[in-house]
Structure formats: structure tokens, C-alpha cells
Amino acid sequence: MKSIEHLPKVAGIGLRLPHMREMVATRPQTGWLEIHPENFLANPHAAELLLVLSQHYSISVHTVGISIGSTTGMDRLHLKRIRTLVDTINPIFVSGHLAWSTYGSDYLNDLLPLPYDAEALRLVAAHVRELQDFLGRPYLVENPSSYVGFRTSTMRETEFLSELVSRTGCKLLCDVSNAYVSAHNMGYDAHQYIDGLPADAIAEFHLGGYTPEEDEANPSGELLVDTHAAAIAEPAWDLYAYAIRRFGPKPTLIEWDNNVPPLAKLLDEAARAGKIASTAWEAHCAAAR
Amino acid sequence: MPQLDEIQSLFHRAVLTADTSRLVSLLCGGRFPEKRFAVHKRHYETSLVTTILAKFPATAWLAGTRFLTEAATRFVHECPPATPCIAEYGRGFPKFLSACPAAERMPYLHDFAELEWCVGQVAIAVDEPPVSATQMSTISPDTLPDTLLTLQPGVCYLQVSWPVDELIKLYLKDSAPDHFAMDPLDISLELQGARGEFHMNRLAVAEFMFRKSISQRRSIEDAAERALELEAAFDPGQALAALIAAGLITAVTQGAEGSKT
Numbered sequence: 431m432k433s434i435e436h437l438p439k440v441a442g443i444g445l446r447l448p449h450m451r452e453m454v455a456t457r458p459q460t461g462w463l464e465i466h467p468e469n470f471l472a473n474p475h476a477a478e479l480l481l482v483l484s485q486h487y488s489i490s491v492h493t494v495g496i497s498i499g500s501t502t503g504m505d506r507l508h509l510k511r512i513r514t515l516v517d518t519i520n521p522i523f524v525s526g527h528l529a530w531s532t533y534g535s536d537y538l539n540d541l542l543p544l545p546y547d548a549e550a551l552r553l554v555a556a557h558v559r560e561l562q563d564f565l566g567r568p569y570l571v572e573n574p575s576s577y578v579g580f581r582t583s584t585m586r587e588t589e590f591l592s593e594l595v596s597r598t599g600c601k602l603l604c605d606v607s608n609a610y611v612s613a614h615n616m617g618y619d620a621h622q623y624i625d626g627l628p629a630d631a632i633a634e635f636h637l638g639g640y641t642p643e644e645d646e647a648n649p650s651g652e653l654l655v656d657t658h659a660a661a662i663a664e665p666a667w668d669l670y671a672y673a674i675r676r677f678g679p680k681p682t683l684i685e686w687d688n689n690v691p692p693l694a695k696l697l698d699e700a701a702r703a704g705k706i707a708s709t710a711w712e713a714h715c716a717a718a719r
Numbered sequence: 720m721p722q723l724d725e726i727q728s729l730f731h732r733a734v735l736t737a738d739t740s741r742l743v744s745l746l747c748g749g750r751f752p753e754k755r756f757a758v759h760k761r762h763y764e765t766s767l768v769t770t771i772l773a774k775f776p777a778t779a780w781l782a783g784t785r786f787l788t789e790a791a792t793r794f795v796h797e798c799p800p801a802t803p804c805i806a807e808y809g810r811g812f813p814k815f816l817s818a819c820p821a822a823e824r825m826p827y828l829h830d831f832a833e834l835e836w837c838v839g840q841v842a843i844a845v846d847e848p849p850v851s852a853t854q855m856s857t858i859s860p861d862t863l864p865d866t867l868l869t870l871q872p873g874v875c876y877l878q879v880s881w882p883v884d885e886l887i888k889l890y891l892k893d894s895a896p897d898h899f900a901m902d903p904l905d906i907s908l909e910l911q912g913a914r915g916e917f918h919m920n921r922l923a924v925a926e927f928m929f930r931k932s933i934s935q936r937r938s939i940e941d942a943a944e945r946a947l948e949l950e951a952a953f954d955p956g957q958a959l960a961a962l963i964a965a966g967l968i969t970a971v972t973q974g975a976e977g978s979k980t
Contacts, residue, residue: 472806474845474872475914495803501724508803533731536799540762542730549723577755578748582720615755616748646757647749655758 438462438488438522441682441703443696445489450479452693460700462488462522464683468495471511480519490523490634490683491516492603495537498557498571499530499544505537513565522681523634525570525603528554528591545580546590555597562600570633572603575640575656576612587612588626595631602627604680605636606673607666611654615645624673632677637662637670637703638685659688662699670703671710679707721745734763735796767795767808774809774839777890778816778832782825790819806843809836827881827901834883834908837875838919841912844873849966855959862973864940868933868962869970873912876931880905884919911967925950929958930967 442462445453447469463483470477483489493512496504516524529541544550562569571594573587585593591602604627613620639660645653662684670682684699721729729742737760739753746752771791772779779787794815800808813836816822817829849871858866882904889895907927909920922930925946932942943955962968 468804469806472804473843475843478845478914497803501727505803511804530727531803533727535801536731536735537801537803538731538734538763539766539800539803539805540734540759542727542734542759545723545726553723576748577758578746578752580726580745581747582726582745645749646754647751649750651749653749653755653758 438681439679441684441700441707442488442490443700444492444683444685444687445480445483446687446690447473447476448690449693449696450476450483454479454482457486458693458697460487460697461704462490462681462683464490464492464523464685466494467491467512467515468493471515477515484519489519489521490525490681491519491521492572492683493524493526494541495531496526496561497530497532497537498526498554498561499528499542499550500532500557501530501553502532502534504557504561505532509561509564516565516567523570523603524565524567525572525634527572527574528587528594529574541574543574543576543578543580546583546585546587547580548584551585551590551593551597555594558594558598558600562598568599568601568633570601570603572605572636573608573627574612575605575608575654576616577653577655579616586626588623592626592628592631595628600631601633602631603634603636604632604673604677605638606670607636607638607640607662607685608656609673610666610669611640611656614652614654620669621672624669624676627677629677632680635670635673635680635682636685637666637682637699638687639663640666657688658685661695662702667702667706671706674707674710675714679711682707730759734760735799764792764795767800767805768792770805771795771809771812775812775832775835777835777887778828780890781831781886782816782822782828786819786821787816790816793819812836826903827883827886830879830881831883831886834877834879834887834910837877837910838887838912838917841873841875841910842915842917844871844913846871846873846913847969850963850968850971852960852963855963855968855971858971858973865938865973867936867938867972868968869936869972870930870934870962870967871911871913871969873917874934874967875910876927876934877908877910878905878927879908882906884908884921923950925953926958926961929953929955930962933962 438461440461443460445463445465470480527541531538609623610620613623638658639662640654641657642652642654645651682703733739733742743753748755768791794812798811813829813832816832822828880903907922907924909922928949929942929946932945946953
């Protein structure tokens with residue numbers, strides 16, 4: 431893995447297949463790129479273009495299919511394919527979600543929730559350790575966006591993540607938008623959530639758009655769905671500024687996966703993230719003097 | 720208190736079948752958490768149906784988007800992905816589609832969807848440097864019959880019972896006539912593609928058998944025998960020369976030891 435001195439100081443963007451050719455042709459200025467390896471493992475042409483881009487940009491590998499929370503285990507063949515890609519492009523980060531997606535031989539193509547209890551913690555910690563040993567590098571675990579929880583949970587998500595860090599030495603990817611979405615949907619305070627995360631473990635931020643819809647579980651209420659299909663909303667930007675003040679500037683990534691906009695729009699969002707981070711951090715430092 | 724595996728088993732069943740009866744009591748989130756669970760079920764269904772529709776736009780053009788969406792919706796629930804690489808999902812959809820009752824009036828639908836799947840696969844390939852005629856000429860005549868050849872990654876061989884290659888060309892050119900008559904016709908197709916481009920060739924049945932056998936890692940002798948069974952006048956030497964000239968051979972493996980060029 432590239433050393434900390436080489437981590438990007440400005441925000442990057444999620445690299446999506448519709449933008450590949452334009453990225454290769456124009457090589458716009460952006461801090462870094464993040465890919466979902468699952469989009470490249472079975473697409474040799476896209477993988478070839480990615481190799482070109484990896485000569486010019488720092489790349490982060492953000493997995494969506496590793497399923498560290500599955501009781502039926504992680505897909506070893508998939509892990510091998512990811513390791514081959516990781517060894518080829520030498521990313522700045524390898525990350526994934528606190529979730530599960532696979533049950534037996536079925537891949538459910540979603541980030542499904544876990545109960546936060548001792549059994550789930552043991553399982554996830556064992557998988558994260560196995561993953562880090564297998565990849566030979568730290569793994570960043572991202573907080574999920576939640577719509578339901580489990581009555582059987584015995585700890586808060588932040589406690590679960592803190593304990594996971596303590597047991598495995600993993601790092602955390604703080605998805606600020608997910609934190610906002612989950613807090614709204616599950617009825618807790620997003621700022622307290624940020625305060626509850628272990629500051630030393632935060633290695634990266636994510637920001638993505640969500641979509642409000644009617645909450646059928648709470649008539650007349652509103653549910654926020656983490657669609658990555660829209661611009662980042664103002665409350666998420668505000669929470670991002672708060673997270674910057676708490677954790678300091680970290681590599682930040684703009685995610686936009688559905689209704690993918692023109693590349694320029696993504697780059698604008700990344701530029702805005704940079705400005706907000708600078709302003710928030712400078713204000714924090716000034717207040718501390 | 721249920722174990723984690725039981726919870727995931729219930730979740731799995733609920734996502735695929737909508738049976739949330741035993742899961743609901745475990746969930747929290749709003750006054751009616753089962754309504755929130757619907758977000759996960761919807762995401763599974765919508766994301767995969769969208770994936771299938773994106774892989775089969777020509778089939779949707781031919782059979783109608785509504786028909787294809789309904790078939791894809793049943794497909795994603797009956798045949799979940801087996802791998803996190805969703806780019807690999809949908810291989811079984813042409814066969815599934817042809818078994819749908821409404822497909823009876825479109826007996827060519829399976830062949831058409833199969834062709835579209837193959838086009839999608841070869842178009843994302845990356846071609847490799849071909850073996851030259853000069854390199855091929857260094858193979859000893861004694862070892863040539865047992866030699867195995869590797870073909871370009873973006874080559875696919877497909878036999879269909881309808882002239883669906885003509886039909887898909889209409890889609891690609893966006894030039895559908897008001898009426899298009901089509902009768903059953905056995906066709907042997909070679910698809911070649913790389914980096915977003917592709918083309919199709921109709922092959923004579925013996926040449927198709929020769930090339931397909933080569934692509935399946937059969938020896939040159941075996942491939943030639945299979946072709947000769949179909950057409951006594953088949954010329955293996957000429958067929959091999961044509962493969963070389965087309966730049967389709969990327970590696971040569973000689974003898975039982977498998978030394979590779």
C-alpha cells in the first residue's frame with residue numbers, strides 16, 4: 431500500500447463505467463479515483479482502461495461483494511480475483527461494508543444489515559482478520575446506511591465498529607451520508623454518531639446522494655434511501671464539515687452510481703467537498719488557537 | 720433468541736420470496752419495520768432487473784420491454800446471482816426466457832437472446848497479439864496434428880436455428896421494416912469482438928466445427944476429423960491458414976508436454 435505521505439489531499443470521485451473513455455481521453459484533475467472491483471473483474475476492456483488510469487491517478491478499491499458479515503463465509507474465488515486486481519494496481523485503500531450480501535450460493539446484490547451483538551462481532555472480526563491477512567494490507571470498513579435494525583442488538587453501531595477496530599486493527603471508512611441517512615431513519619442524532627466513532631481509525635470519508643421517499647413504516651414520515659442517484663444534500667454537507675472538525679481532513683470520495691451525471695458534475699461535487707473541508711478545518715484550527 | 724445464521728436465512732428467504740412472516744418480529748425501525756424491509760427487497764429486484772434489461776436491450780426491442788421486464792423479474796427471484804460480479808449475471812436468461820409461456824409465439828427468441836448475450840461478452844474482450852504465419856511454420860509436421868491452439872478471447876461460436884443475425888442487424892442499424900419475414904434456418908455464426916466493437920460471420924458448417932473444436936482446446940487433428948465428418952471435401956490445411964490469416968490464433972501448445980509458444 432502507498433504510504434500515508436502519498437494519500438490524496440483533495441477529494442476524488444467514484445469511477446463509473448460510463449465515464450471510463452472520457453477519463454482516459456481527457457484525464458481531468460481530480461484527487462483520486464475509487465472503483466468497485468466487481469465492475470472490472472469480468473470486463474477485460476474496462477480493466478484495461480483502468481490500468482491506463484492507474485498510471486495517472488491514485489486508485490482506491492471499494493468492494494461491494496465481499497460480504498464480511500455472511501455466516502456462510504466469504505467467497506474465496508471472489509477474494510482471489512480481488513487480490514489479483516489489488517496486486518496489479520496497488521491501490522491506496524481497499525475497503526468494503528459492514529454488511530452481508532451472500533447466503534450460501536446466492537448473492538443478494540444488496541448491503542444487508544447485521545444485528546450488533548457478540549456473535550456478529552466475532553464473525554465479522556474473524557472475516558476482517560482473514561481478509562487483511564489474505565490481501566496483506568489493512569481493510570477499511572464502511573458504516574452502512576440503515577432502514578431496519580434488530581431487536582436482538584446489544585450494542586450501538588459505533589460501539590460495534592470501535593470493538594471491530596480494537597480486535598482487528600482495521601481502519602474505518604466514515605460514509606457521512608450513510609451516517610446522516612441512518613440517523614434520520616433510525617431516529618438518533620447524527621452528530622452523536624460521528625462523536626462515537628474512534629477518531630484514530632478514520633481513514634477516509636464518503637459522500638453520496640440520497641433520495642427521500644414516503645416512509646410507509648411511519649405514516650406521514652420520510653425515509654431516506656441511500657440511492658447514490660442525486661447530488662449531495664445540504665444536511666450531509668453540514669455533517670461532513672462537522673466530521674472534518676472532529677477527525678481532521680481525510681481523503682474524501684464522491685459517490686454517484688445511478689442516474690450517473692456528466693463527469694463535470696462529479697468533479698464539481700469533489701471540488702465543493704475540498705472547499706468545505708478546507709473551510710471547516712481552518713475554522714476548527716483557528717478556534718483551537 | 721435466533722442465531723445469526725437463522726436471521727440471515729430468514730432475510731434470504733424474505734428477499735427472494737417476500738415471505739417476511741418469521742423475520743418481522745426480529746426487526747425494528749418505525750412502527751411497521753416490515754415496510755422498511757421492503758427497501759431491501761426492492762433494491763435486490765430493481766438492481767438486478769435493471770442489469771438484465773441493460774444486457775438485453777435488443778431482446779427488449781424485439782419482444783417488448785414489458786414482456787422482458789416481467790420475465791426478468793421472475794428470473795431474478797428464481798435464479799439469483801451466484802457471484803458478486805454482476806457483469807457475469809444473466810447467462811441463463813435466454814433459456815429462462817424461452818421457457819416463458821408468452822414466448823411460444825416467438826420460437827426464435829432463445830436464439831436471439833443467446834446471440835445478444837454472446838455479442839455482449841465478445842464486445843468487452845481485449846484482443847491479444849496473434850501468432851504469425853512465420854511462427855506457425857516452425858511447428859514440425861510430426862507434431863502439428865496433436866497441437867492445441869488458443870484463439871482470441873473475444874471469439875465465440877454459436878449455432879442457431881433462425882437467421883437472428885439478420886434480425887439483430889436491424890436493431891443495430893435502427894432500421895426495422897414494417898414487416899420482416901423469417902423462416903427457420905440453421906446458421907453457424909462466428910462472433911469476434913474487442914474493446915467495444917464486434918462483428919459476426921456466417922461460416923460453413925464444417926469450418927464452424929473446425930474452429931469451434933479448436934476453441935474448445937481440441938487438437939488440430941481432432942478438429943479436422945470432426946469437420947471432415949460433416950463435409951468430406953473439407954480442407955484442414957486451408958482452414959488452418961484462414962485462422963492464421965484472420966489473426967485469431969494467440970498461442971500454440973505442442974505435444975503432450977504442453978510447451979507453449
